[in-house]
Amino acid sequence: MNPKIADKVATTVLYIISGIIIIILASLLGYILFQGVPHISWHFLTSPAQSFEAGGGIGVQLFNSFYLLVLAMLISTPISLGAGIYLSEYAKKNWLTDAIRTSIEILSSLPSVVVGLFGFLIFVLQFKFGFSILSGALALTVFNLPLLTRNVEDSLRGVSDEQREAGLALGLSRWETVLHVVIPEALPGIITGMILGAGRVFGEAAALIYTAGQSAPALDFTNWNPANIASPLNPFRPAETLAVHIWKINSEGIQPDAVAVSAGASAVLVIAVLIFNLSARYFGNRLFKKMTAA
Amino acid sequence: MDPIREAMLKKSHSAKLERRGKTISLVCISLIVIVVVAIFFFVASKGLATFFQNKINLWSFLTKSVWNPSMKDAHGNPEVGALPMIVGSFGVTFLSAIIATPFAVGAGIFMTEISRKWGQKILQPVIELLVGIPSVVYGFIGLSVVVPFIRHIFGGTGFGILAGTFVLFVMILPTVTSMTVDALKAVPRHYREASLALGATRWQTIYRVVLRAAIPGILTGIVFGMARAFGEALAVQMVIGNAALLPKNLVSPASTLTSVLTSGIGNTVMGSLENNALWSLALLLLLMSLAFNLLIRWIGKKGELNK
Numbered sequence: 001m002n003p004k005i006a007d008k009v010a011t012t013v014l015y016i017i018s019g020i021i022i023i024i025l026a027s028l029l030g031y032i033l034f035q036g037v038p039h040i041s042w043h044f045l046t047s048p049a050q051s052f053e054a055g056g057g058i059g060v061q062l063f064n065s066f067y068l069l070v071l072a073m074l075i076s077t078p079i080s081l082g083a084g085i086y087l088s089e090y091a092k093k094n095w096l097t098d099a100i101r102t103s104i105e106i107l108s109s110l111p112s113v114v115v116g117l118f119g120f121l122i123f124v125l126q127f128k129f130g131f132s133i134l135s136g137a138l139a140l141t142v143f144n145l146p147l148l149t150r151n152v153e154d155s156l157r158g159v160s161d162e163q164r165e166a167g168l169a170l171g172l173s174r175w176e177t178v179l180h181v182v183i184p185e186a187l188p189g190i191i192t193g194m195i196l197g198a199g200r201v202f203g204e205a206a207a208l209i210y211t212a213g214q215s216a217p218a219l220d221f222t223n224w225n226p227a228n229i230a231s232p233l234n235p236f237r238p239a240e241t242l243a244v245h246i247w248k249i250n251s252e253g254i255q256p257d258a259v260a261v262s263a264g265a266s267a268v269l270v271i272a273v274l275i276f277n278l279s280a281r282y283f284g285n286r287l288f289k290k291m292t293a294a
Numbered sequence: 295m296d297p298i299r300e301a302m303l304k305k306s307h308s309a310k311l312e313r314r315g316k317t318i319s320l321v322c323i324s325l326i327v328i329v330v331v332a333i334f335f336f337v338a339s340k341g342l343a344t345f346f347q348n349k350i351n352l353w354s355f356l357t358k359s360v361w362n363p364s365m366k367d368a369h370g371n372p373e374v375g376a377l378p379m380i381v382g383s384f385g386v387t388f389l390s391a392i393i394a395t396p397f398a399v400g401a402g403i404f405m406t407e408i409s410r411k412w413g414q415k416i417l418q419p420v421i422e423l424l425v426g427i428p429s430v431v432y433g434f435i436g437l438s439v440v441v442p443f444i445r446h447i448f449g450g451t452g453f454g455i456l457a458g459t460f461v462l463f464v465m466i467l468p469t470v471t472s473m474t475v476d477a478l479k480a481v482p483r484h485y486r487e488a489s490l491a492l493g494a495t496r497w498q499t500i501y502r503v504v505l506r507a508a509i510p511g512i513l514t515g516i517v518f519g520m521a522r523a524f525g526e527a528l529a530v531q532m533v534i535g536n537a538a539l540l541p542k543n544l545v546s547p548a549s550t551l552t553s554v555l556t557s558g559i560g561n562t563v564m565g566s567l568e569n570n571a572l573w574s575l576a577l578l579l580l581l582m583s584l585a586f587n588l589l590i591r592w593i594g595k596k597g598e599l600n601k
Contacts, residue, residue: 003494003495003497003498004495006495006497006498007495007496007497007498010497010500010501011408011496011497013400014400014403014404014408015404015408017396017397017400017401017404018400018401018404018405018413018417020397021397021401021417021467021471022416022417022420024464024467025420025421025424026420028424028427028435028464029420029423031435031439032431032435035438078322079322079325079326080322081322082318082319082321082322082323083319083322083323083325083326085315085319085322086316086319086320086322086323087323089319090316090319090320099327100323100326100327103326103327103330103331104326104330105587106330106583106584106587107326107329107330107333109521109525109583109586109587110333110525110580110583111524111525111526111527111552111579111583112525112527113525113527113552113555113556113576113579114333114337114525114576114579114580114583115333117337117555117559117573117576118332118333118336118337120559121336121337121340122332122336125564142329142333145326145329146326149326171308172308173308173309173311173312173315174312174315174316175311175312175314175315175316176308176311176312176315178315179315196426199426200426202428203426203427203428203429203430203431204428205428205429205430205528206429206527206528206552206556209528209556209560210559210560243428243430244430246430246431246433246434247430247433247528247531247532250433250434250437250532251531251532251557259438262434263434263438266430266431266434266435269427269428269430269431270427270428270431273423273426273427273428274423274426276426277422277423277426
C-alpha cells in the first residue's frame with residue numbers, strides 16, 4: 001500500500017478507536033447518572049435500608065462509608081507519612097531498601113480480596129474485633145498504605161536538595177529540616193494524593209465484606225456515646241458501607257427495588273468520587289499557589 | 295564535671311530530636327514490611343493446610359475439575375479440583391487484556407501523536423475519572439446492561455465469561471491507556487524528528503519508531519491491567535454466574551478464584567477442609583499477583599538493556 005494512503009487509513013482508524021472509547025465512557029457515565037440521579041432524594045440519602053420491602057434508603061450505609069473513611073485515613077496518614085519520610089530522606093541505597101521497596105510494591109499490587117481475607121483472619125478472628133468498623137478501617141489501611149507511602153515519597157523527592165541543604169546549613173537536624181522545610185513544600189502533592197486515596201477507599205468493597213461486615217444495624221443518631229452499641233460512633237459495631245450495600249442487594253436479590261436502590265447508590269458513589277477528584281485538584285492547586293506565592 | 299565539658303558531651307536537643315524522628319519513620323516503614331510478611335505467612339499457612347493437614351494432592355488440586363469440597367469422590371477423596379476457577383480467572387484476564395490492548399494503544403497514540411489538544415482536553419480527564427469509579431459500580435452496570443444484552447443475543451442466562459470479560463475490559467482500559475500514554479510520552483522527541491526527516495509519514499514514524507521504542511512501557515501497562523483483572527473480585531462475581539464448572543463456552547455460567555472466595559469464605563467453618571481449600575485458592579491468587587509483579591520487573595529490566 002502507498003505509505004500516504006496507509007497514513008490516512010491508520011489515522012482514521014485511530015480516530016475511530018478514540019471515538020469508540022469516548023462513546024463507551026460517556027454512555028457509562030450517562031447511564032449511571034441518568035438511571036441513578038432520579039432516585040436520589042433527601043429521603044433516600046437519610047432513611048435506613050429496607051430488607052424485604054421497597055422504599056428503603058441508604059442513610060446508615062452512607063454514614064458508615066464516611067466514618068470508615070475518616071477512621072482509615074486517621075490511621076493510615078501518619079504511618080504513610082513516616083514511611084514516606086524514611087524512604088525519601090533516610091533510606092540508604094542498599095539491599096535492605098530494595099527489599100522494603102519491593103515489599104511495598106507487592107503490597108500495592110495485592111488483590112483487595114486477599115487484603116480483606118487477611119483482615120478477616122487477623123483483625124476479626126485473631127484480635128477478636130469481630131465484624132466491626134475498626135477491623136474494616138485497619139483492612140483499608142493495609143489496602144491504602146503502599147499507595148499513600150509512594151505518594152508521600154514522590155512528593156518529598158520533588159523538593160529540591162537546595163532546600164534541605166539550606167535547612168541543614170542553618171543548624172537544623174535532618175528531622176527538623178524535613179518537618180519544617182521539606183514537608184511544607186511538598187504539602188500540595190501530599191494532600192492531592194491523600195484525597196485521591198480517600199476516593200479509592202470510599203468505593204472499596206472487596207476488602208470490607210469480611211472485615212466491616214455486611215449488616216447495618218439501626219443507629220440512634222441522638223446517641224453520640226462511642227461506647228454504646230447503637231451509637232453511630234461505636235467502632236465495634238458491624239458497618240455495611242455503600243459499596244458493600246450495592247454488591248449485597250444485587251447478589252441476594254430479595255429487595256424488590258434492588259435495581260432502583262443500587263442505581264441511586266451507584267450514582268451517589270460516582271458523584272462522591274467525582275467530588276474527591278475535583279477537590280484533590282482544587283486543593284492541590286490552591287495550596288501550591290499559597291505556598292509558592294505564585 | 296565542669297558545666298562546659300558536660301554540655302559538650304551531652305547530646306544536643308537537635309541530635310535527640312533527630313534520633314527520635316528517625317526512629318519514628320523507621321517504625322512506620324517496618325510496620326508496612328511486617329504487614330506484607332504477615333499477609334504471606336498467614337495466607338500461606340492457611341492455604342497450605344489443605345495439602346499438609348487434609349493430605350490433598352497438589353497436582354489433583356490444580357488439575358481436577360470437580361469443585362465440591364464437602365463431598366467425596368469414588369476413592370474417598372474430597373472433591374477439590376480448582377481447575378474450573380483457574381480456567382475462569384485466566385480466561386477473563388487474557389480475553390479482557392486482548393480486547394483492551396488495541397483500544398488502549400490506539401487511544402494512547404491518539405493522545406500523544408495525533409491530537410494532543412483533544413487528548414488532553416477530553417480523553418485524559420475521562421480516563422482519570424474512570425480509574426476512580428468503584429468496581430461494584432462496574433459490576434452493577436454489567437448486571438443491568440451487559441448480562442441482559444448477552445442473554446438477548448446468545449440466549450442462555452447471559453452470565454458467564456463473556457460478561458466478565460466485557461466488564462473487566464472497561465475496568466482495565468483506563469489503567470492500560472494511561473500507562474501507554476506515559477510510555478509514549480517518554481519516547482524522546484528526536485526519535486520522531488529523525489524519522490520524519492528521513493521522509494517517513496506520521497504513521498510510519500509511529501509504527502516503526504515510536505511504538506518500538508515504547509514497547510517495554512506498553513507491555514508493563516498491559517501486565518498491570520491483567521494483574522488488576524485477575525484480582526478483581528466483586529465486579530466479576532456479579533456477572534460471571536458463580537457455577538464452579540468448567541466453562542463449556544463463553545456464555546455459560548462459570549467462576550473465578552475471586553468469585554468463589556467472596557461467595558464462599560463466609561459460609562464455611564474455619565479450619566474445615568471446605569474452608570482450607572478456599573484459603574488455598576487465596577494463596578494461588580497471592581502467588582499469581584507475585585508472578586505478575588515479577589513479570590513487570592523482568593519487562594522493565596529487558597527494556598533498560600535494549601536502550
